[in-house]
Amino acid sequence: MAVVILFVLVLPFLVEDIAYKYNDFYLREQKKKVLQVIRQNGIDAYLQGEENYGSYTMLKEEYISLEPAGKVMIPDTIATVQRVVEGDTLTYRVLSHVLTDHQRPFMLEVGKKTATISQYNRPLQRVALYVLGGLIIITILIDLIFTRLLLKPLGVIISTRLLNRRFPFREQASPVKTSTTDFKYLDDSLVELMTKINEAFEKEREFTTNASHELMTPVSILQTKMENLLVDLEPYEEPQKKILGMMKTLNRLKKIVHSLLLISRIENDQFPKNDDVSPRLLVASIMEELEHRLEEKQLHFSARLSPEQVLHHLNYDLIFQLVYNLLHNAIKYNRNNGSIIVNDELLPATYRLIITDTGIGIGPQEIDTIFHRFRKVQKGTVEGYGLGLSIARTIAQYHNIQINVEAMEGKGSAFILNFPLN
């Protein structure tokens, strides 16, 4: 770029220099012609008895003059000088030459007006600029095409290995076709990395599944024992209270195991996605389950959902659970006399469901981790063990639903579900 700018800056001088050089050459040629003509016709044919001779074109652009000169022989000179022609003082580029005719020295001057010399400078400069600009564009285009061609495998690697892959990577990736060793190396490394991630993920999933199943049996035994014990201990208030505490703890364990199992089953693709779901009816039936919870905090609930919208290729039970968890949280973390609003928007390729509450909100330092498993929430009296949103995210990912949160601490939060419409 610097070279180009330098060239553009220097261009006027270059053009002028070239114009002058060419002009000097032209003057020398003219001189040769004049000398030749003088040699043929003799100098007197021009002088016609006068001391000197002068001739110029009509607009005084060029002139030729012959004058007697001193004895001194000087070599040819070319200089920019001023001459008075018919009372006008004009600047000429003049070639002076001393010639001798019959022992008489004459000074021959061939001149060209400097204005005429530089008259072609501007157009020349412009043409040069255009050519330069054109060259630059052509160079850039060639560069682009060439680089694109060269980097095509990189694009393929990025799009097939990184962008269009959804975790977990199930399908075996075929190697990208390329003759560049570096790209091959990159591709192989990425495939290897993903295989490792996949293996780790598979192991974790297997562990979750097995651990959950193994935990279920002892939990069942404990639960049944406690249930029987609770009845046996009926007249005794204190021991009964303790059993109840144990049952609560056990129940918590049970819920955790259930949730982990659910997540691992979703990740195992165990749920068919063949259901059509009307968001309006879905929210209505969830609220039928949750209505009683609104009373507790005197919450105001309103749903404004389009009656015609139907979403396809979903698993009804999972979507129910997803929206249920979000609505449940909206109630659980709300304040007394607060409100919950569910509305929707139809975008070109997306159906958007928005659940807004006036609850405790989410702090900026927490917002990135709310979907993580076992995130601890401890706000006032409400305590959770943090699997509800993790389940929500797993279900959303399973259906390619984008789930976003906008929240302000102390003001409330909005959970946004973007369902793809294809």
Add this chain to the structure above:
Amino acid sequence: MKVLIIEDERAMASEMDTFLKKAYRCDLAVTGSQAISKLDDNTYDFVLLDLGLPDMDGLQLLQQARKICPDAAYIILTARGQLEDRIKGLDLGADDYLPKPFSLLELQSRMQAIARRKFALQDILIPVGDFNVDLQKRNVYFEQTEITLSRKEFDLLSYMLLHKNRPLTRTQLGEHIWSNFADDDYDSNYIDVHIKNIRRKLSAYAAVDWLQTIRHVGYKIKI
């Protein structure tokens, strides 16, 4: 009614036995082969089958058992809880499917529901205090007057009636009514809200002293 409990975890089997023997006559089998010999020798109304047996595939046992004893009602109990197992089990003729861990109360109410359906037990009106409850039609009557309860309120009342004279915790009650959802609010008073509503609606007609609050625990219907 006679129940065969097929369960390899002895502790689990004996707890089920303890719970169910108040209402049923129970037999235990801890292996598949034991189960088959018991089925050959007896006639059962209910077979409670754990799928994870040491000597035999639970679903295969279900097929064999149904040949030997086709009139029994089969309830699958399993810790595997896989969706395919559930579908396969129901396809093979199981009447219900209960994933572990389950509540014994839930097991009993499922058995009652099957009994009503399968053995066509005509429910007469169940008296409670001065009221009568029709589980089939899901109605509550005071003399000839029908009292309107919400769906959840009726579920709660009938569940407590089924397990009458037994203290029921809020968690147990909540689990029955909202079984599928991971609900972690133990201190929530939503069960109390429903009980309060039931009491309010019924006490307009007669006393509801049979619906007792058990301090720290929950509720009980005492009749």
